[in-house]
Each structure stands twice: as structure tokens, then as C-alpha cells.
Amino acid sequence: xxxxxxxxxxxxGLGTTFGYLFKPRTTVDYPEKERPVAExxxxxxxxxxxxDGLEKCVGCELCQAACPAHCITVxxxxxxxxxxxxxxxxxxxxxxxxxxxxxFCGFCEEACPTGAIQLTPRHDLIGFRRSEFxxxxxxxxxxxxRRATAAGPAASGGAGERAPGGPIAG
Amino acid sequence: xxSNPPAQSPAGARPAVDGPRPAAPAVSPPPPATVxxxxxxxxxxFPRGTLIVNAVRxxxxxxxxxxYHQKLAPVGACRVCMVSVLGAPLTxxxxxxxxxxxxxxxxxxxxxxxxxxxxxxxxxxxxxxxxLINHPLDCPxxxxxxxxxxxxxxxxxxxxxxxxxxxxxLRRKADDLGPFLVLDQERCILCQRxxxxxxxxxxxxxxxxxxxxxxxVIDTGRGEPYSGYFSxxxxxxxxxxxxxxxxxxxxxxxxxxxxxxxxxxxxxxxCNATVNLRGDRIVRLLLRDNPQTDGGWLCDRGRxxxxxxxxxxxxxxxxxxxxxxxxAASWEDAVSAAAAGLRQGAAVLGxxxxxxxxxxxxxxxxxxxxxxxxxxWRVGYQTFAAPEAVGMQGAQIGDxxxxxxxxxxxxxxxxxxxxxxxxxxxxxxxxxxxxxxxPVRNFxxxxxxxxxxxxxxLPARIAALTPDFQAAKSPLIVWDGRGGEAxxxxxxxxxxxxxxxxxxxxxxxxxxxxxxxDALPGYHRLDEAAVFSKxxxxxxxxxxxxxxxxxxxxxxxxxxxLYLVGANPLRxxxxxxxxxxxxxxxxxxxxxxxxxxxxxxxxxxxLPALGPLEKEGHVTNMSGVRQAVRRIVSGPSGxxxxxxxxxxxxxxLGATLADVPAEVASEPVRLxxxxxSASTPPGEGLRLIVRPALFAGGGTAAHDPNFDPVRGGTVxxxxxxxxxxxxxxxxxAVHLQSGGTALRxxxxxxxxxxxxxxxxxxxxxxxxxxxxxxxxAPARAEVTVG
Ligand code: SF4
Ligand code: SF4
Ligand code: SF4
Ligand code: SF4
Ligand code: FES
Numbered sequence: 024x025x026x027x028x029x030x031x032x033x034x035x036g037l038g039t040t041f042g043y044l045f046k047p048r049t050t051v052d053y054p055e056k057e058r059p060v061a062e063x064x065x066x067x068x069x070x071x072x073x074x075d076g077l078e079k080c081v082g083c084e085l086c087q088a089a090c091p092a093h094c095i096t097v098x099x100x101x102x103x104x105x106x107x108x109x110x111x112x113x114x115x116x117x118x119x120x121x122x123x124x125x126x127f128c129g130f131c132e133e134a135c136p137t138g139a140i141q142l143t144p145r146h147d148l149i150g151f152r153r154s155e156f157x158x159x160x161x162x163x164x165x166x167x168x169r170r171a172t173a174a175g176p177a178a179s180g181g182a183g184e185r186a187p188g189g190p191i192a193g
Numbered sequence: 194x195x196s197n198p199p200a201q202s203p204a205g206a207r208p209a210v211d212g213p214r215p216a217a218p219a220v221s222p223p224p225p226a227t228v229x230x231x232x233x234x235x236x237x238x239f240p241r242g243t244l245i246v247n248a249v250r251x252x253x254x255x256x257x258x259x260x261y262h263q264k265l266a267p268v269g270a271c272r273v274c275m276v277s278v279l280g281a282p283l284t285x286x287x288x289x290x291x292x293x294x295x296x297x298x299x300x301x302x303x304x305x306x307x308x309x310x311x312x313x314x315x316x317x318x319x320x321x322x323x324x325l326i327n328h329p330l331d332c333p334x335x336x337x338x339x340x341x342x343x344x345x346x347x348x349x350x351x352x353x354x355x356x357x358x359x360x361x362x363l364r365r366k367a368d369d370l371g372p373f374l375v376l377d378q379e380r381c382i383l384c385q386r387x388x389x390x391x392x393x394x395x396x397x398x399x400x401x402x403x404x405x406x407x408x409x410v411i412d413t414g415r416g417e418p419y420s421g422y423f424s425x426x427x428x429x430x431x432x433x434x435x436x437x438x439x440x441x442x443x444x445x446x447x448x449x450x451x452x453x454x455x456x457x458x459x460x461x462x463x464c465n466a467t468v469n470l471r472g473d474r475i476v477r478l479l480l481r482d483n484p485q486t487d488g489g490w491l492c493d494r495g496r497x498x499x500x501x502x503x504x505x506x507x508x509x510x511x512x513x514x515x516x517x518x519x520x521a522a523s524w525e526d527a528v529s530a531a532a533a534g535l536r537q538g539a540a541v542l543g544x545x546x547x548x549x550x551x552x553x554x555x556x557x558x559x560x561x562x563x564x565x566x567x568x569x570w571r572v573g574y575q576t577f578a579a580p581e582a583v584g585m586q587g588a589q590i591g592d593x594x595x596x597x598x599x600x601x602x603x604x605x606x607x608x609x610x611x612x613x614x615x616x617x618x619x620x621x622x623x624x625x626x627x628x629x630x631x632p633v634r635n636f637x638x639x640x641x642x643x644x645x646x647x648x649x650x651l652p653a654r655i656a657a658l659t660p661d662f663q664a665a666k667s668p669l670i671v672w673d674g675r676g677g678e679a680x681x682x683x684x685x686x687x688x689x690x691x692x693x694x695x696x697x698x699x700x701x702x703x704x705x706x707x708x709x710x711d712a713l714p715g716y717h718r719l720d721e722a723a724v725f726s727k728x729x730x731x732x733x734x735x736x737x738x739x740x741x742x743x744x745x746x747x748x749x750x751x752x753x754x755l756y757l758v759g760a761n762p763l764r765x766x767x768x769x770x771x772x773x774x775x776x777x778x779x780x781x782x783x784x785x786x787x788x789x790x791x792x793x794x795x796x797x798x799x800l801p802a803l804g805p806l807e808k809e810g811h812v813t814n815m816s817g818v819r820q821a822v823r824r825i826v827s828g829p830s831g832x833x834x835x836x837x838x839x840x841x842x843x844x845x846l847g848a849t850l851a852d853v854p855a856e857v858a859s860e861p862v863r864l865x866x867x868x869x870s871a872s873t874p875p876g877e878g879l880r881l882i883v884r885p886a887l888f889a890g891g892g893t894a895a896h897d898p899n900f901d902p903v904r905g906g907t908v909x910x911x912x913x914x915x916x917x918x919x920x921x922x923x924x925x926a927v928h929l930q931s932g933g934t935a936l937r938x939x940x941x942x943x944x945x946x947x948x949x950x951x952x953x954x955x956x957x958x959x960x961x962x963x964x965x966x967x968x969x970a971p972a973r974a975e976v977t978v979g
């Protein structure tokens with residue numbers, strides 16, 4: 024009797040599994056296919072530029088102060104008046120995020136007075152070494168539109184390129 | 194750094210008044226020393242004269258203020274400290290409360306203060322709105338962001354939005370005022386703290402208000418660069434980001450720095466400061482008031498003199514000379530090579546830049562390791578550090594405040610103990626008369642009686658001042674110890690207390706530690722050698738050693754090896770020719786220093802040492818105050834603290850360093866002073882005198898990258914008439930020739946130099962090699978055709 028009950032239970036369980044063969048799929052073939060994310064999804068960061076190619080970041084360190092995970096490091100320097108990196112007097116010569124510590128809260132984006140640091144829908148955080156997740160300006164900064172038209176995005180060392188010390192970009 | 198010092202202890206309780214009341218005087222009784230008033234409905238008692246702004250802060254209620262500062266006189270310029278007050282005579286009976294400035298109104302009996310009345314709130318809100326009319330609102334790029342009173346008070350008391358939509362007035366931004374100061378005129382709120390500091394404290398008036406109305410700006414007088422030794426204090430006084438430091442520019446935010454208390458070792462004043470570290474790098478120094486030493490200010494050498502901690506030129510490994518080349522070596526090899534070379538006939542020079550503890554270790558190393566008393570810290574012009582050691586009565590730095598007569602005996606406080614000069618300027622403006630004696634005018638920012646005389650005439654001139662000193666109630670003499678016994682005797686004759694600015698920051702610590710040829714630690718007589726031998730467990734020589742001059746003269750003879758500890762006699766010793774000859778002659782030379790100095794280039798072994806901010810211990814300042822110093826940064830990894838090097842050397846020499854005996858029962862010894870020259874040097878040409886200059890030399894300042902902009906070239910100061918006779922104009926390049934040596938310099942005309950003198954800065958390469966007289970020739974005459 025007991026044996027029969029067990030076979031019945033097994034059959035019922037397999038039946039559930041079997042039943043899914045005829046239902047619509049909920050998974051996608053990632054990474055070949057991607058599911059759209061919510062409009063305000065908070066994924067990997069970029070450092071944006073102005074239309075004239077200057078970096079939006081002025082190195083104010085407010086994002087570093089706002090970050091609850093303490094994973095941002097900003098160090099500022101003075102712009103060369105004849106070849107500025109950003110508008111105004113100050114720019115970030117060093118900007119690093121430890122993406123393994125980041126909790127993608129978006130506080131940095133909220134704190135930023137210039138809209139420089141932005142969280143994008145990208146979420147492909149892949150790498151083989153810890154150091155690959157400590158990204159710096161080369162990885163974060165979007166391509167310079169002035170240089171991108173001249174020599175293509177690869178030459179500008181912008182986001183999307185697999186810069187040394189950055190995870191694989193999707 | 195908030196520029197507003199914290200409020201003092203709550204003054205709710207009235208201070209106890211003890212003892213019987215004095216008998217009723219004939220005149221009307223003085224008003225009581227305290228007054229009672231109410232603040233936000235509660236009664237408090239304060240000393241008479243307390244300003245409302247301080248009273249409110251003392252009881253812990255918030256009040257915004259910009260122009261008021263505890264170290265400056267109140268002015269009432271910013272109008273943001275508004276409070277409601279009620280009480281005669283400010284308001285008439287029957288009248289309601291009025292709004293007034295808390296920083297210019299003292300509390301009085303029966304005054305009712307309301308800090309948060311609607312009227313006061315509105316007044317502050319409107320003032321803050323006005324202050325921001327032309328403000329650029331560029332906090333993200335402003336160095337003050339995060340510690341700015343304009344940010345804080347606008348958030349706390351200001352309006353959320355401005356009613357002004359007009360275009361802002363644009364002004365000068367990111368303007369380098371001087372080597373250390375950056376001005377942003379747009380951010381200035383015209384509180385005039387900087388202007389008042391330049392008026393009341395330094396008296397230099399480097400910063401002034403220009404233009405009128407909404408065009409008013411802060412600027413230097415005629416638009417020339419800021420020149421002065423106290424510019425950095427402005428950056429801490431300025432409540433906004435208008436005046437900021439060049440060295441700190443964009444280096445950090447207040448929330449990512451770690452404050453550590455320290456004592457400046459730029460000179461022997463020993464000003465207290467707070468170091469701010471970002472990670473393991475020093476980004477700035479801030480004030481840490483100590484009324485005993487700094488009186489609440491720092492000089493620029495102290496504030497910005499931290500660049501040596503990361504200077505690329507720092508020595509970071511020992512060097513040994515092989516085939517005429519200095520090559521890197523391990524510490525073991527270097528120490529054993531040094532010990533082997535020093536074993537026979539060694540003498541030691543230097544030590545004025547060690548900590549007290551290290552000086553004591555060196556003193557022992559000399560006695561029990563090198564078995565000699567040939568040791569002397571005095572490798573420059575200074576002949577003693579502690580006035581007590583040469584039979585004079587010492588003074589405290591603070592004694593300047595109460596002195597009614599101050600004699601500057603051929604000594605510049607400004608160049609040798611800058612922050613002390615601020616005290617003298619302040620008291621000279623009140624009730625201190627200053628006598629400025631010597632060949633160069635040394636006191637230039639205050640009233641003084643100038644007596645020009647040649648160095649050899651100083652004793653006679655001082656003796657002539659006896660009546661002035663007898664008439665004075667608390668006279669004071671400032672003498673840097675240049676000269677000899679004749680001058681010392683004249684100064685003793687005046688019977689006044691003496692303040693001695695030191696050539697090396699811890700000269701006094703070195704002297705107490707016995708780094709002199711005629712005394713053991715604690716100024717004990719050499720006769721006590723037996724006591725010290727017992728305590729140290731090794732024989733201490735009791736024969737008097739030789740002083741620097743004699744040691745240098747005896748090199749190549751029975752001084753076979755020389756150990757220079759943080760000393761570079763080629764730059765500091767007055768007889769540069771002797772020093773150069775001595776270092777060439779000596780059989781074996783060990784140099785222990787932070788940088789590859791001229792002396793280190795000639796060394797057989799170079800031992801890299803850690804700097805003042807890189808080791809623990811104590812230092813003794815010019816008036817004998819001992820202060821602890823801490824290790825704040827680690828310094829080059831291959832360098833070692835001087836004390837550790839002494840222990841290594843002692844071990845290699847087979848000696849052990851122990852503690853000093855606590856009790857030695859002898860009278861302290863009186864140090865011998867050199868006789869000093871009493872005659873005018875013969876010969877042609879201008880008489881050369883070498884006087885200290887703040888940024889010219891010194892241990893670390895000479896190599897500090899932060900001072901590159903101010904170091905400049907070699908400058909020779911001449912009386913304008915002498916310059917005219919030689920047909921020289923300001924800025925002309927000249928050759929100073931003396932005997933076989935010549936030095937290139939730039940002319941600076943200076944009416945404060947007596948006629949017939951040429952003045953050069955001390956501790957500068959090449960200066961000490963010149964003789965007592967120089968011929969000044971235009972450099973262009975040197976250019977020969979062909
Ligand atoms: S998203 Fe949040 S945790 Fe991540 S860097 Fe920004 S502030 Fe830090
Ligand atoms: S990203 Fe924005 S908040 Fe962060 S330093 Fe740059 S400007 Fe400031
Ligand atoms: S520069 Fe600073 S201290 Fe001077 S008036 Fe302006 S705000 Fe005040
Ligand atoms: S006066 Fe001397 S101790 Fe004081 S800050 Fe200047 S250099 Fe340092
Ligand atoms: S602080 Fe009172 S008027 Fe400025």
C-alpha cells in the first residue's frame with residue numbers, strides 16, 4: 024500500500040514538471056537574449072560628459088560622501104586653463120568604484136550636482152579577479168563625442184571597452 | 194575647519210566671589226563685575242562686557258556669525274548675528290524688542306535676548322539672501338565646501354530660494370595672490386576678517402577692501418603679490434571659500450581627513466598645530482591654539498612645511514662610498530662601515546634637530562661608544578641655546594606681552610621665530626617700546642627705536658642702554674646667541690630676562706642632553722663623569738672636549754673621523770672655508786640626514802634619517818617648554834629614526850645605551866662662549882653679514898618642494914645709497930667677490946641695512962664660503978668677449 028502511494032507521489036511530481044513543457048517559457052537565453060529591465064533600474068555606473076566632450080564630473084567628492092558602502096574614491100585636481108578636463112576649476116583625476124561593494128542604491132547619482140555619475144540599466148557584472156571589479160575613470164567615462172567621431176569609440180577608452188582593471192562589458 | 198572656535202564652558206553659574214567686601218571707597222563704587230540677563234526666557238549671569246554673541250554661544254544656543262571672530266575686534270560688518278533684545282538703554286520703556294547685532298552689543302543688567310524671535314529670524318534670512326546675490330554658488334568646486342559657514346548658515350537660517358533673478362557680477366576667480374594664497378573674489382562676503390587680521394594682528398595690511406558698494410572686493414594693496422610670512426592664517430579666518438591655500442587646493446574634503454595633533458618643528462617656537470591626513474598623506478596644517486607658544490597663529494613655514502615628507506629627493510636607503518661613488522647599501526653594511534670608521538678619533542657635530550630622547554642617546558653614544566667629549570650641536574652662528582646655561586635669566590615667549598621694554602639685539606624675530614614677532618608687533622603698538630639694535634633693521638612692522646651699529650660695537654651700545662633698562666619695569670632682551678662672551682657680558686649687565694630664538698628647532702634639547710664639549714647631560718660638570726660611568730655601565734671621559742671650530746680645525750690631525758648628525762656645516766658654519774677644508778681633510782665622514790646635502794656628497798657613509806613628523810618623542814622650544822611630538826607619517830621605508838640609528842651604531846661599537854642617572858648633585862656648569870671678534874675686518878669692499886631668512890635654509894625647508902616658489906635665488910641686500918654708488922638697480926645680477934671665491938646674487942635695495950654692509954641669507958649654498966668683505970660687481974661685467 025505504502026509503495027503504491029510513493030509511486031503515485033512520484034508520478035504527480037513528474038506530472039508537474041512535465042506540464043511545464045507545454046506552458047510559455049519564463050527564462051530567456053541569456054546572454055544571447057536579454058529581458059528588458061524596468062525603466063528606473065539601477066545597474067552599472069557611467070561618468071557622463073557634456074556635449075562638448077568635457078567631463079561632467081568636477082571632482083566634488085559628494086558621491087563619495089553619500090555612498091553608504093564607501094566604495095567610491097575621488098581625488099580632485101586643478102584643470103589646466105588651456106586644456107581643461109571639465110568646466111570650471113576642478114576635475115577628478117582619480118575616480119574609482121569598487122563594484123563588488125556597491126549596493127546599487129543610486130545615492131551617488133542623487134548626490135551628484137552635475138549629473139556626472141549615472142546608474143545605467145546595464146547589469147552584466149562579470150569578471151575573473153577581484154581587481155577587475157575595481158573600475159576607474161577609463162572604464163566609467165563615456166566616450167568623448169569629439170574623439171569618437173574622429174577615431175571610433177575604441178580609441179577613446181570609454182565605457183564598454185574592456186579596460187585593464189575593468190570587468191567584461193556586455 | 195569651522196572658523197568659529199567652540200563656545201566656552203556654560204556660564205549659567207555665577208563665579209564664586211570669596212572674601213570680605215573691600216571697605217567702601219570714597220568714589221562711587223565700581224559697577225559689579227557680572228551682569229544677569231535672560232536668553233530665550235532663562236536667566237544667566239556673565240562677566241560684564243561679554244558680547245551677546247558669546248553669551249548666546251556659551252549657553253549653547255545657536256547663533257550665526259561671519260565677521261565676528263574671537264581673535265579679532267568686533268566690527269559688525271555682516272549683520273547676520275541678529276537677535277531680538279529688550280531692555281533700557283537699547284529700548285525705551287513701553288517699546289517692544291528691537292533687532293540688533295549680537296557681536297557688537299555687550300550684555301547688560303536686565304537685558305532680555307531672544308534668539309529665535311520671528312523678527313530676528315526674518316532679519317537673518319534677508320541678510321543671507323543679500324549675501325548670496327552675487328555669490329557664484331559653486332560649492333562643488335570650492336575647497337571650503339563641507340566646512341563653510343556660508344553653506345551651514347544658509348541651510349540653517351537662510352531662505353530656500355532667492356528673489357533675485359538679475360545677472361550676477363563677475364569677479365576674479367582662482368587668483369594666486371601669493372605663493373600660498375588663492376583668492377576667489379566672487380565667494381567673498383566682505384566680512385573683513387582678513388582685512389582686520391592684516392591690520393590688528395600682523396600689521397602688514399596685505400589685504401584691503403577696494404572699490405565701493407556692490408563692486409567692493411578684497412585685494413592686495415596695489416595689486417602686487419601678497420608678501421608676508423603669515424598668509425596662511427587668512428585661510429582659516431575666512432568663513433567662506435574666498436581665501437584658500439594653494440597647497441591644499443582640491444586635495445581633500447573635510448570629511449575625508451583625519452586630524453592629528455602635532456607641534457611644528459619648523460623653528461624653535463614650537464607652535465601647536467593640527468595635521469590633516471588624507472590616507473597616509475598630509476594635506477594641510479591647521480591652528481591648534483596654545484597661548485604659551487603660538488598665541489593662536491602659525492607662520493607659513495610651519496603651515497606649509499610638510500612637503501619634505503613626500504619629497505622625491507628624500508634619502509631612502511643607506512649609501513656607502515665605493516671608488517669615489519656613493520652606492521646603495523644595506524643597513525647592516527652601512528652601520529658596520531660607519532662604526533669601523535668612527536672607532537678611532539671620531540668627533541660628532543650636530544644634533545640640534547633631534548628629539549630630546551634622541552639627543553640623549555647621541556650624547557651617550559658619543560661618551561661610551563666613541564669615548565670622547567668632542568661633540569657640539571653648534572654648527573652655525575648660535576653659541577648657546579639656554580640663557581640659564583650662560584648665566585642669564587631666561588624668559589618665556591609670553592613674557593613679551595607684558596614687557597615694557599624689548600631690546601632686539603641684532604636679532605630678527607620675524608626670520609628666526611616668526612610667530613613670536615606677531616606678539617611683539619601687537620605689544621609694540623600698545624605699551625612696549627622696542628629698541629632695534631644692530632647693522633640691519635629687524636623690526637619693520639611697528640614703532641621702534643632704531644640704533645644702527647656694527648656687530649663689534651654691540652657690547653658698548655648695550656652698556657649705554659643701562660639707564661633705559663633700570664627705568665623699565667619688566668624689560669626683555671631678544672638675542673639669538675650670535676657673537677661671543679663680550680656681548681654676553683654686556684647683556685648680563687642689563688640684568689633683564691633673555692629670550693633666545695634658536696637656529697635649530699631643538700637646539701635647547703640638544704644642549705640639555707649634553708651635546709656640548711664641556712657638559713654632560715643636564716648641564717652636569719665633566720667631573721661627574723664617574724656618576725655617569727656608573728649609570729651607563731661604561732667609562733665616560735672626563736677631559737673637556739673641543740667645540741665645533743676646534744673640531745673642524747683638527748680634522749686630518751687627531752680628529753680622524755667626523756659624524757655629522759643632521760648637520761651641514763658647509764651651509765651653516767660661519768667660517769665656510771674652514772668647514773669645506775675640514776670635510777675635505779677628514780679621513781672618514783659619516784652623514785646622517787634626510788637629504789643628500791653638500792656634506793653628504795662628500796661622505797663615506799650616508800645614513801638616511803626620518804624627519805620631524807615621522808618619529809615620536811619630545812622637543813624643547815626656545816623658552817624651555819617641552820612638548821610631545823608624534824609619528825604622523827611613516828616617511829621613506831628605507832630610512833630610520835635617528836634614535837634607532839644611534840642604537841644600531843652603539844651595538845656595532847660594542848656599547849649599550851642605558852638610561853640617564855636621575856640624581857647628580859652638582860651645580861650646573863656654565864658653558865664657555867667663544868670670545869667673539871672685537872674688531873672691524875680690514876680690507877676693501879662692503880662688509881658682508883649673513884642673517885637668517887625664513888625660507889632660505891633650515892633643515893627641511895631648504896629641500897621642501899612646497900617652498901620652491903618662495904626660495905628664489907640668492908639675494909644680496911644693500912643700502913639704496915650704496916647701490917646707487919655702485920650703479921646697481923633693484924634686481925640687477927651681481928657677483929660678490931671675496932678672496933678667491935665669488936657668488937652670483939641679485940640686488941635688493943633695503944633702507945633697513947646700514948651703509949657699508951651687504952646682507953645675505955644664512956644657510957644658503959655658497960654664502961658661508963665668502964670672507965668678511967665682498968666686492969660687488971655687476972654680473973654683466975663678467976661677460977667677456979671671446
Ligand atoms: S550606487 Fe550606492 S553603493 Fe553604489 S557607488 Fe553609488 S552610492 Fe555607493
Ligand atoms: S561624480 Fe558628481 S558627485 Fe561625484 S565627484 Fe563627480 S561631480 Fe562630484
Ligand atoms: S576674503 Fe574671506 S575673510 Fe576676507 S572679507 Fe572676504 S569672506 Fe571675509
Ligand atoms: S613660528 Fe616656527 S614653530 Fe611656529 S609655525 Fe612658524 S616655523 Fe613652526
Ligand atoms: S557677526 Fe555680527 S555683524 Fe557680523
